[in-house]
Amino acid sequence: MINDSLKYVFNLIILVLIQVLIINNIPLSWFINPFIYISFIITLPLFIPGWFLLILGFVTGLIIDISCNTPGMHTSATLVMSFIRPYFLNSIIPREDHQSTAQPVPSVFGMGWFMKYALVMTLSHHLVLFFIEEFSFSNFFSTLFKVVLSSVISLLLIFIVQMFSGTKTKIR
Amino acid sequence: MRNIIRFLIQHHFAVLFVLLQLIAFIFIISFNPYQRASFINSSNAVNSFFYKRSSNIIEYFSLRKTNRVLAEENAFLKSRMPESFQLSPNYKRIVEDSLKYKQYIYRSGKVINNTITGKFNYLTIDKGNKDSIKKEMGVISSEGVVGIINNTSSHFSTAISVLNTRLKISAKLEGSNFFGSIEWDGKSYQYVQLNEIPLHAVVRPGDIVVTSGFSAIFPEGIPIGVVEKVTLDEGDSFFRILVKLSVDFKSITFVEMVENQDRDEKIQLESNSYND
Numbered sequence: 001m002i003n004d005s006l007k008y009v010f011n012l013i014i015l016v017l018i019q020v021l022i023i024n025n026i027p028l029s030w031f032i033n034p035f036i037y038i039s040f041i042i043t044l045p046l047f048i049p050g051w052f053l054l055i056l057g058f059v060t061g062l063i064i065d066i067s068c069n070t071p072g073m074h075t076s077a078t079l080v081m082s083f084i085r086p087y088f089l090n091s092i093i094p095r096e097d098h099q100s101t102a103q104p105v106p107s108v109f110g111m112g113w114f115m116k117y118a119l120v121m122t123l124s125h126h127l128v129l130f131f132i133e134e135f136s137f138s139n140f141f142s143t144l145f146k147v148v149l150s151s152v153i154s155l156l157l158i159f160i161v162q163m164f165s166g167t168k169t170k171i172r
Numbered sequence: 173m174r175n176i177i178r179f180l181i182q183h184h185f186a187v188l189f190v191l192l193q194l195i196a197f198i199f200i201i202s203f204n205p206y207q208r209a210s211f212i213n214s215s216n217a218v219n220s221f222f223y224k225r226s227s228n229i230i231e232y233f234s235l236r237k238t239n240r241v242l243a244e245e246n247a248f249l250k251s252r253m254p255e256s257f258q259l260s261p262n263y264k265r266i267v268e269d270s271l272k273y274k275q276y277i278y279r280s281g282k283v284i285n286n287t288i289t290g291k292f293n294y295l296t297i298d299k300g301n302k303d304s305i306k307k308e309m310g311v312i313s314s315e316g317v318v319g320i321i322n323n324t325s326s327h328f329s330t331a332i333s334v335l336n337t338r339l340k341i342s343a344k345l346e347g348s349n350f351f352g353s354i355e356w357d358g359k360s361y362q363y364v365q366l367n368e369i370p371l372h373a374v375v376r377p378g379d380i381v382v383t384s385g386f387s388a389i390f391p392e393g394i395p396i397g398v399v400e401k402v403t404l405d406e407g408d409s410f411f412r413i414l415v416k417l418s419v420d421f422k423s424i425t426f427v428e429m430v431e432n433q434d435r436d437e438k439i440q441l442e443s444n445s446y447n448d
Contacts, residue, residue: 071203072197075192076193132200135207
């Protein structure tokens with residue numbers, strides 16, 4: 001159990017470092033701002049208690065906010081994502097018994113399922129984030145365009161990360 | 173009480189979410205200048221909507237008092253009407269600027285009522301229609317800009333004071349010619365704010381602020397005040413400039429009304445070309 005939590009802490013640190021040190025420094029375009037750190041919340045165990053999930057979402061968002069100098073914006077977006085997660089998981093999880101430590105990852109549920117799940121999570125996060133950043137609905141469609149484009153790139157990056165960690169779980 | 177606690181425990185997930193989201197929004201609004209500004213703007217719009225509605229209703233309750241005040245004011249004005257104004261010096265002078273095109277006519281007047289304590293301050297001047305005072309003429313004193321005429325009767329006129337949060341005056345920095353607008357924040361009768369001066373302008377305390385002449389109300393170069401303090405908030409694209417007024421609004425008595433004879437022509441031309 002302690003081993004597992006250490007794994008997640010390590011996971012979070014690596015993701016935050018990749019986000020802050022590499023991805024934030026790649027000038028893609030105004031429309032494309034991928035965020036990879038949300039894959040930490042996405043891949044948390046299935047049956048993690050709700051309150052703990054929210055706290056983790058809050059802390060993750062806060063860490064990114066502190067390093068990106070955007071107080072509150074990522075926190076709010078990550079919270080919304082953590083809030084939606086249990087409801088959405090309940091509705092799409094196959095009706096079988098799962099271990100309490102099982103993770104919603106491609107190696108357990110399959111690639112198609114994971115794609116659907118990660119897409120909804122990423123869209124919910126990006127939607128909240130970019131509209132808070134804009135703070136008005138006056139450029140509604142250009143913001144929406146930004147949300148969709150960035151989500152596609154974020155998803156791509158999350159898949160790449162999953163490929164790396166996916167092989168590990170298969171070996172085990 | 174027990175029910176409340178049971179409710180909280182039952183819905184602890186949603187309650188915690190709302191709580192943490194609130195904290196996040198407090199962060200957003202208190203640390204990001206752009207988001208804070210738009211939040212305050214929209215909440216002001218909501219406030220003023222309700223304020224207008226409620227004052228529409230409340231006004232009915234004070235009709236009796238308003239009537240009495242108006243009757244008293246009428247009596248006061250009537251008592252001031254006869255003769256007394258013929259004693260005051262009536263003069264008129266015509267100024268031609270260096271290009272010999274724009275003509276400004278100055279007419280003298282005396283301030284007979286003046287407030288500085290409210291948020292919307294007005295002056296009353298003892299000249300009206302019969303002395304050719306018209307709406308939207310500028311009011312200046314020998315020290316600088318005082319206000320703009322907003323209403324006239326046959327023997328009196330009222331002017332919006334510079335110390336009125338609804339008034340904006342186009343102004344510029346003497347020398348560098350960067351222009352912005354003068355606004356009052358409703359706090360001190362000695363200070364106003366100069367906004368919209370861009371960051372690449374050079375502004376120092378002691379610089380003189382004068383009218384820009386863009387509005388066709390005031391001639392160019394009438395003094396407004398002296399720059400007292402220049403501050404720059406992170407995230408703003410304009411300076412915040414505090415200007416000490418050159419006019420002492422507490423002791424103001426004799427003023428001049430400025431008439432720009434080419435004003436109608438300028439406005440006509442501008443409205444034509446802006447509508448194209």
